[in-house]
Amino acid sequence: MTEQRNPVVGISGLAESRPTLKDEAVSIVRRALMSGDMQPGKIYSANALASQLGVSNSPVREAMMALSEKGLLEVVRNRGFRVVEMSPDDQREVYDLRLLIEVTAVGRVADRGVSTEDGQRLAAMVDATLAAARPDNMIDYLERDQEFHLSMVQLLGNTRMTKIIENLRDQSRVSGSYHLAERGLLVASAAEHGPILAALLSGDRNLVESLMTEHLSYSLP
Amino acid sequence: MTEQRNPVVGISGLAESRPTLKDEAVSIVRRALMSGDMQPGKIYSANALASQLGVSNSPVREAMMALSEKGLLEVVRNRGFRVVEMSPDDQREVYDLRLLIEVTAVGRVADRGVSTEDGQRLAAMVDATLAAARPDNMIDYLERDQEFHLSMVQLLGNTRMTKIIENLRDQSRVSGSYHLAERGLLVASAAEHGPILAALLSGDRNLVESLMTEHLSYSLP
DNA sequence: ACACAATCGATTGTCGATAACCAATCTCTA
DNA sequence: TAGAGATTGGTTATCGACAATCGATTGTGT
Numbered sequence: 258m259t260e261q262r263n264p265v266v267g268i269s270g271l272a273e274s275r276p277t278l279k280d281e282a283v284s285i286v287r288r289a290l291m292s293g294d295m296q297p298g299k300i301y302s303a304n305a306l307a308s309q310l311g312v313s314n315s316p317v318r319e320a321m322m323a324l325s326e327k328g329l330l331e332v333v334r335n336r337g338f339r340v341v342e343m344s345p346d347d348q349r350e351v352y353d354l355r356l357l358i359e360v361t362a363v364g365r366v367a368d369r370g371v372s373t374e375d376g377q378r379l380a381a382m383v384d385a386t387l388a389a390a391r392p393d394n395m396i397d398y399l400e401r402d403q404e405f406h407l408s409m410v411q412l413l414g415n416t417r418m419t420k421i422i423e424n425l426r427d428q429s430r431v432s433g434s435y436h437l438a439e440r441g442l443l444v445a446s447a448a449e450h451g452p453i454l455a456a457l458l459s460g461d462r463n464l465v466e467s468l469m470t471e472h473l474s475y476s477l478p
Numbered sequence: 479m480t481e482q483r484n485p486v487v488g489i490s491g492l493a494e495s496r497p498t499l500k501d502e503a504v505s506i507v508r509r510a511l512m513s514g515d516m517q518p519g520k521i522y523s524a525n526a527l528a529s530q531l532g533v534s535n536s537p538v539r540e541a542m543m544a545l546s547e548k549g550l551l552e553v554v555r556n557r558g559f560r561v562v563e564m565s566p567d568d569q570r571e572v573y574d575l576r577l578l579i580e581v582t583a584v585g586r587v588a589d590r591g592v593s594t595e596d597g598q599r600l601a602a603m604v605d606a607t608l609a610a611a612r613p614d615n616m617i618d619y620l621e622r623d624q625e626f627h628l629s630m631v632q633l634l635g636n637t638r639m640t641k642i643i644e645n646l647r648d649q650s651r652v653s654g655s656y657h658l659a660e661r662g663l664l665v666a667s668a669a670e671h672g673p674i675l676a677a678l679l680s681g682d683r684n685l686v687e688s689l690m691t692e693h694l695s696y697s698l699p
Numbered sequence: 700a701c702a703c704a705a706t707c708g709a710t711t712g713t714c715g716a717t718a719a720c721c722a723a724t725c726t727c728t729a
Numbered sequence: 730t731a732g733a734g735a736t737t738g739g740t741t742a743t744c745g746a747c748a749a750t751c752g753a754t755t756g757t758g759t
C-alpha cells in the first residue's frame with residue numbers, strides 16, 4: 258500500500274493539497290512571534306525548532322529565511338535567527354508607510370464603492386472583532402483585526418498592495434500590540450471599526466481616510 | 479590602542495562578511511532575469527542550475543525561494559520555478575504602486591532638501607546613466623538607472639520604503655524594459671533624469687512629482 | 700592587570716541522497 | 730474512438746550528516 262506520512266504538526270485541518278512543511282513552519286513561527294512566545298531581541302535556533310516540530314532542519318530553515326525576508330527575523334550568521342527589535346525609528350518607518358499606503362488604499366475603496374454583499378461581510382467582521390476584544394484573547398483578536406483591515410484593502414483588487422500592507426501590519430505587531438491590552442485600549446481600538454466601515458460604505462473618502470489615519474495611531478507605542 | 483578586528487560596518491551600513499552561496503545565487507539569478515537569459519513563462523530547475531554553478535541544491539533552492547517571495551519567480555510544486563509573466567493587470571498593479579510610493583518618496587526628498595554633496599553624487603549618476611544608454615548595453619544601463627532612482631529615494635532615510643521601491647522596480651523590469659531598447663527610447667528616458675534632478679535640487683516638490691510621474695510611464699508597455 | 704592567543708560549545712551553511720509528487724504519455728478496455 | 734488507469738520522466742521537498750564559523754570562555758605571557 259501507499260505509505261501515508263502524517264504531517265507531524267499539522268493542525269491546519271484544511272483539506273486542500275497538503276501545505277509544505279515549510280509553510281506549516283512559517284505559520285507556526287509567525288504565530289509565536291505575534292503571541293510573544295518568541296521574544297524580540299532573542300536568538301532562536303532553526304535546528305532546535307526543527308527537532309521540536311519533529312522535522313528536519315531544511316524546511317524550518319527555509320521558513321525562518323522567508324520570515325527574515327519579510328523583516329520579522331534577522332539572520333545572525335552561524336548564531337541563529339534573532340526576533341527583530343523595532344526601534345522607535347523602525348516603528349516610525351512602518352507607521353509612515355502605513356499612513357501613505359494603507360490609508361490611501363482604503364480611501365480608494367471608498368471612491369470605488371462597496372457592494373452590499375461585501376458590506377455585510379465586513380460588518381460581520383466588525384462584530385467579530387469587537388466580540389474578541391478581550392485582553393485574555395489577544396491572539397484571536399489580532400487575527401480578527403487583521404482580517405477586517407485586509408478585507409477592506411482587498412476590495413481594491415491590487416494584490417501586491419494588499420501583500421505590502423499585510424507585511425507592514427505584521428511588522429507593526431511583532432514586537433508590540435501588547436501595550437494595547439495593557440492599557441485596556443483593545444475595545445477602544447475595535448470600536449473605531451464601526452465608524453470606519455460606515456464611512457467606507459457611504460463612499461466618503463475624506464472621512465474614511467481621516468478615520469483610518471486616526472486609527473493607525475493605535476499602532477504607535 | 480584598541481585594535482578591533484574588522485567587525486566592520488561599510489558605508490552601506492551592512493556588516494561585511496563573505497556572501498553566502500545563497501546570496502551569490504540570488505544575484506546570479508536576478509541578473510539572468512533582468513538580462514532576459516531566463517525567459518518569462520519558462521520553468522527552470524533549481525537542481526539543474528545548482529550543478530551548473532557547481533554547488534549543491536540547497537543554497538540555490540533558497541535563492542529561488544527568496545526571489546519567489548519577491549514576486550520575480552513562482553514556485554510550481556514538484557515542477558520547478560517559473561519566471562513570472564506579467565499580465566497587463568500585473569503591470570498596472572506595479573505601476574499604480576510606484577505612482578503612489580516612488581513619486582511621493584522623491585517628492586518628500588525635494589521638500590526636505592538635498593545637500594550639495596549628495597547633489598553632486600546624483601549628478602554624476604545622471605551622466606553615467608546617459609553614457610550607458612546604448613541598446614547594446616542594456617544590463618549596465620539598467621543598473622545605472624536603478625542606482626540613480628534608488629539613491630534619490632534613499633535620501634529619505636526610510637529603509638523599508640527603499641526596499642519596497644526596489645522590489646517594485648525589479649518587478650517592472652523582469653519581463654520588460656526591452657521595449658525601450660527596441661524603440662530607441664533608452665536615451666529619451668535617461669535624458670529625463672537631468673530635469674528630475676534639477677527639480678529635486680531646487681526643492682520644487684510639485685515639479686519633481688509631475689516629472690517623476692511622467693517618467694514612470696516609460697515602464698509601461 | 701591587561702592584551703592577546705588558544706580552546707570550547709553551539710549553530711549554521713552546505714552537501715549528497717532519496718522518497719514523494721505532478722504532468723504528460725501510453726495502454727487497455729468498452 | 731474515448732476515457733480510465735497505469736507508466737514514465739523529471740523535479741522537488743525533505744532528510745540526516747558534517748565541516749566551517751562565530752561568540753564566549755579560558756589560558757598565557759608581559
